[in-house]
Amino acid sequence: MAIADAEALTGVTRARVNWTPYLLVLPTLAFLSVFFIYPMAQAISLAVTDPPTGALTWAHFRRMSSDLYFGQAVRFTLIITAIAVPLQVALGLAIALLVNTRFRGHTVFLYLTALPIGISDLAAGMIWLSILTERGYLNAALQRLGLIEQPVVFLTLERPEWLLAAIILTELWRATAIVMVILLAGLQLIPKDYAETAAVFGAGRWQTARHVILPLLRPSLQTALIIRTILAFQLFATVVTLAGRQIPVLAGETYFWYSLYRSPSVASAYAVLILLLSASITWIYLYVFAPKAGEVRL
Amino acid sequence: MRVRLVGIYGAALVIGTWVAAPLLLIALAAFTPRNILYEWPRPLWPRAFSLDTMLFFLRSTGVWASTLNSVVVAGLTIGLAFLIAAPTGYALARYRFRGKGAVQLSILVVKMFPATVLSIPLAVAFIRWGLYDTLIGVAIVHTALSIPFVTVIVTSVFVGISYELEEAAMTLGSNRLRAFLRVTLPMAVPGLAAAAIFTFVLSWNEVFAATILTLDHRTLPALIVDSVISAGAPLHFRFAGGFFMVMPAVVIIFLIRRYLLTLWGVTVR
Numbered sequence: 001m002a003i004a005d006a007e008a009l010t011g012v013t014r015a016r017v018n019w020t021p022y023l024l025v026l027p028t029l030a031f032l033s034v035f036f037i038y039p040m041a042q043a044i045s046l047a048v049t050d051p052p053t054g055a056l057t058w059a060h061f062r063r064m065s066s067d068l069y070f071g072q073a074v075r076f077t078l079i080i081t082a083i084a085v086p087l088q089v090a091l092g093l094a095i096a097l098l099v100n101t102r103f104r105g106h107t108v109f110l111y112l113t114a115l116p117i118g119i120s121d122l123a124a125g126m127i128w129l130s131i132l133t134e135r136g137y138l139n140a141a142l143q144r145l146g147l148i149e150q151p152v153v154f155l156t157l158e159r160p161e162w163l164l165a166a167i168i169l170t171e172l173w174r175a176t177a178i179v180m181v182i183l184l185a186g187l188q189l190i191p192k193d194y195a196e197t198a199a200v201f202g203a204g205r206w207q208t209a210r211h212v213i214l215p216l217l218r219p220s221l222q223t224a225l226i227i228r229t230i231l232a233f234q235l236f237a238t239v240v241t242l243a244g245r246q247i248p249v250l251a252g253e254t255y256f257w258y259s260l261y262r263s264p265s266v267a268s269a270y271a272v273l274i275l276l277l278s279a280s281i282t283w284i285y286l287y288v289f290a291p292k293a294g295e296v297r298l
Numbered sequence: 299m300r301v302r303l304v305g306i307y308g309a310a311l312v313i314g315t316w317v318a319a320p321l322l323l324i325a326l327a328a329f330t331p332r333n334i335l336y337e338w339p340r341p342l343w344p345r346a347f348s349l350d351t352m353l354f355f356l357r358s359t360g361v362w363a364s365t366l367n368s369v370v371v372a373g374l375t376i377g378l379a380f381l382i383a384a385p386t387g388y389a390l391a392r393y394r395f396r397g398k399g400a401v402q403l404s405i406l407v408v409k410m411f412p413a414t415v416l417s418i419p420l421a422v423a424f425i426r427w428g429l430y431d432t433l434i435g436v437a438i439v440h441t442a443l444s445i446p447f448v449t450v451i452v453t454s455v456f457v458g459i460s461y462e463l464e465e466a467a468m469t470l471g472s473n474r475l476r477a478f479l480r481v482t483l484p485m486a487v488p489g490l491a492a493a494a495i496f497t498f499v500l501s502w503n504e505v506f507a508a509t510i511l512t513l514d515h516r517t518l519p520a521l522i523v524d525s526v527i528s529a530g531a532p533l534h535f536r537f538a539g540g541f542f543m544v545m546p547a548v549v550i551i552f553l554i555r556r557y558l559l560t561l562w563g564v565t566v567r
Contacts, residue, residue, distance in 0.1 A: 024389035025401055027382045028445060032408060035420070035442045042419035095313055103306050111555050113317050118547030120503030122519050126540025127324040133533060137323050140340040151338060173320060178562060185559040226410050234412050237505040237519070241526060241536070251506060254415060258510055264422050271415035278412045 043275070046268035060265040064257075064273075073248040080164065080249070081232040084171045088228055089221065091172065092179030097209070099180075100187045110184075116177040124174040125241030129155075132166050132242070157246045166242050167235075174238070175231065179224045186220025187213070222289045229285070230278045250274050321544065328352055328541035332534050355538030364521040367433055371508075371517055372501040374437035375444060376494045383445045384490070387452025392461065409446035413439075414506040421510050431513045439511065440501040447500065447561055448493045454560045455489030456482070492554040496561060499550050503543070518543065 050057045064070055099110050116124070131137045132154045139151040154162050190213060198208040214221075236251040245252065250270055258267035327335065330344040332351055355361060389395075390402065420439060421430060429435035459482055467477035508520040516524060522539045525531040531539075551558075 018393070018395070021389040021393035021395040021398070024385035024393075028386040028405070028449065029401070031382045032404070032442065032445065035438060036408060036411070036413070036416065039416040039419040039423065042423060043416065046419055046422060091313075094309070098306065098309055098313070101306055103303075103310065105310070109310050109314060110558075111552060112314050114555070114558050115317060115321070115548060115551050117558070118499045118503070118551040119544055120505060120519060122505050122522060123503070123540045123543040123547075126536045127320045127544070129533070130324050130327040130537050130540070131320060135336055135338060135340045135533075137327075137340075137342065140342050143339050144342055151340075173317070177317075181558050181562045185562060188559065223410075230410055230412050234414050234506065236414075237523060240523060244527070251415070254418060255506070255509065258418055258421070264418055267418045271418045274412050274415045282410065 040275070043268045043271045046265055047272045049265075051265060060263075060269045063263075064266050064269045067253075069245070069248040069253055069256075073250050073253045076164070076247050077233060077235065077250045080167055080171070080235060081229055083164075084168045084175075085225065085228045085232055087168070087172050088176045088179045089224060091176045092224065093183055093221075095176070095180045096183040096187055099184055114177050114181060116174045117181065119174060120237065121174065121235070122237035122241060124170050125238040128166060128170040128173070129241055155242060160247065163243045163247050167239055167247065170238050170242065171232070171235070175228060179228060182224040182227070183217065183220050186217050190216045218289055222285055225289075226282050226285050229281050233274050233277055233281075250277075321548075324537060324541050324544065327534075327537040335534055335537070351534045351538045352542070355535055355542060358525075358535060360516065360521050361518070364516045364518045367515055368502055368517040368519070371433050371437045371440060372498045374434060375440040375501040376497045378437060378441040379444045379448045379497050380490075380494070382441065383448035384452050387449045388456055390449065390453045391456035405446045405449050408442070413443050414504075416442075417507040417510040420507075424511060430511065431515050433515055436508050436511050436517060437501070439507040440497075440504055443504065443507075444497045444500050447496055451489060451493035451496070451557055451560055452486075454557075455486045455493075458489075459485050489557065492557040495550050495554050496557070499547060502546060 047060055048056055048058070050059065095113050099106050099113075103109075119127075129136070134151045134153050134155075138154070139148065142148045142152070153159075155166060157163070194212050194216065195208050198212045203211070234251045235249050236255065239247055239249050239252055245256065250273065254267050254270040254274070257263050257270060326344065328351055329347045329349070330351060331346055331348040332354070334341065334344050334346070335351070386401070386405075390398065417439060420435075424430040424432075424435045429438070463481050463485075464474075464477045467481045468474060472480065503519065504517075505519040505523055508517040509523050512520055518539075522531075522536075522543075526536065554561075
C-alpha cells in the first residue's frame with residue numbers, strides 16, 4: 001500500500017514531525033474556515049441581533065414564525081422529506097441490488113440510472129412540468145387512451161395534494177440516483193464470501209439480503225439518509241418550477257425573505273432553522289443507526 | 299433460474315424506462331413547434347419538428363450572457379477547487395499524520411452540510427468585501443461545495459497509483475517534486491479530469507447560491523429561476539431551458555462514469 005510506503009519513507013524512520021502533509025491540508029482548512037465556519041457563525045449572529053444597535057433580539061425569529069407562510073413552509077418541507085426520502089432509499093436500494101447482480105448490460109443500466117446525478121433540481125422541475133402541465137404529456141396520453149375529454153389541471157392550488165405528489169415524483173426521479181450510487185459503493189465493499197457462506201448454511205436469497213447484506217450496508221444507508229434528508233430540507237428550484245409559492249418550503253422562504261422582502265435577518269433566521277433541523281436529523285440518524293453491542297462492523 | 303432472469307430484466311426495463319422517458323420527452327418538447335405545445339388535443343408525437351422553441355430560448359434577453367457567466371463561474375470553480383483541495387487529496391493519499399482522521403471527517407461533514415443556506419450571510423459579507431454580484435463570489439461558494447468531491451477523487455486517484463514508481467524515479471536522481479510531476483501526475487490525469495468535470499456539473503447546476511449572490515451577473519440557472527418567479531416565463535421557454543441545462547449532464551455523466559462510486563462512496567463509519 002502506498003500509505004505504508006510513504007510512512008516508511010517519511011514518518012517512522014525520522015523522529016521529527018514531517019510538516020509536508022499539514023502544509024498540503026492547510027489551504028482546504030483555511031478556505032473552509034472563511035467560507036464555512038465564518039458564514040455559519042454570521043448566520044446565527046444576523047438572526048439574533050438588531051441590525052442598527054447590535055443588541056440581542058428574538059424579533060427576527062418572531063417575525064419569521066408569525067408570517068402566514070411559515071407554518072406551511074415547515075409542514076410542507078417535513079411532509080415532502082418524510083415521503084420522498086424513504087421512497088428514494090427504497091428505489092435506490094432496489095436499483096443498487098439489481099446492478100450488483102451484474103446481469104448482462106448492467107453497465108449501461110448503471111449509467112442510465114445514474115444520469116439524474118448530473119441534472120439540476122431546476123432542470124428536473126422543467127422536465128416534469130412538461131409532463132404534468134395542463135397541455136402536457138400526461139394529459140395527452142390520458143386523452144389518447146380515451147380516459148379524459150378535457151385536460152386535467154394537475155398543478156393547481158385547488159389540489160395541493162397533487163402539487164405535493166408532483167414535487168415528490170420529481171424528487172424521486174432526480175435524487176434516487178445519488179442514493180443508488182452510495183448504496184452500490186457500499187454493496188461492493190461487502191466481501192462475496194459472506195453471501196456465499198450464508199448460502200452454504202442454507203439461507204435463501206431473501207434471508208441473505210435481510211440478515212447478511214442489509215446489516216452490513218448500514219453505514220451506507222446511514223450516509224444516504226443523512227445526505228438526502230439534508231438536501232430535502234434545502235429543496236428550492238423543483239418547488240419553484242412546479243408550484244411557485246403555492247407550496248411554500250423553508251429554502252424558498254429564505255429566498256423570498258432575502259430577495260423579495262429584503263430582510264437578511266429573517267432570511268438568516270430561516271437559514272439557522274434549516275441548520276438546526278439538519279443537525280438534529282443527523283444526530284437522530286446516527287443515534288438510531290448506532291451499532292448495538294456485539295454487532296459486527298465492516 | 300429462468301424466472302429470476304426474467305425478473306431482473308423486467309425490473310431493469312421498468313426502471314430504465316422510468317429514468318429515460320422524461321429525458322426523451324423534454325427533448326421532444328424542446329423541438330416541438332410552439333403552437334403544437336399549446337394545442338388540444340395535444341398530439342403525443344408532434345406532426346412537425348422545429349428549432350423555434352430552442353431559438354426563442356437562446357434569443358431571449360440575457361440567455362447568452364448568463365450562459366457565458368455560468369461557464370466562467372464553472373471554470374473559476376474548477377481552478378479554485380483544484381488549487382485548494384487537490385493538495386489535501388494528495389496528502390490524504392500519501393501521508394499518515396496526526397489529525398488525518400479529523401481532516402477526513404470534516405470534509406465529510408462539509409459534504410453533508412446544508413451549504414446553500416450559507417449564501418445569506420455570505421451575501422451580507424460579500425457586499426462589504428465588494429464580492430457581491432461578481433462571478434468570483436459565486437465561484438467561491440461553488441468551490442466550498444465542491445471541495446469534498448475534489449478531495450475524495452484526488453485521494454482515490456493517488457491511492458491507486460503506486461508510490462514505488464515515484465520512489466524509483468527518486469532513486470534514479472529526481473527530486474520529490476520532479477518525480478511527482480514526471481511520473482505520478484501523468485498517470486493521474488484521467489482521474490483529475492473526472493474531478494474537474496464533476497466540479498463543472500456541480501457549478502453549472504447550482505441554483506440557490508447563484509440566485510442569492512447575483513443581481514445583474516446572473517448565471518444561467520439564476521436567470522431561469524428569476525424569469526420563472528418574477529416574470530412568469532412562458533412554458534416553451536421553460537422546456538427549452540430545461541433541455542438546454544440537461545444536455546451537458548448526459549455527456550458528462552458518461553465521461554465520469556468510472557468515478558461515480560468514488561464521488562459518493564465514502565461513508566460515516
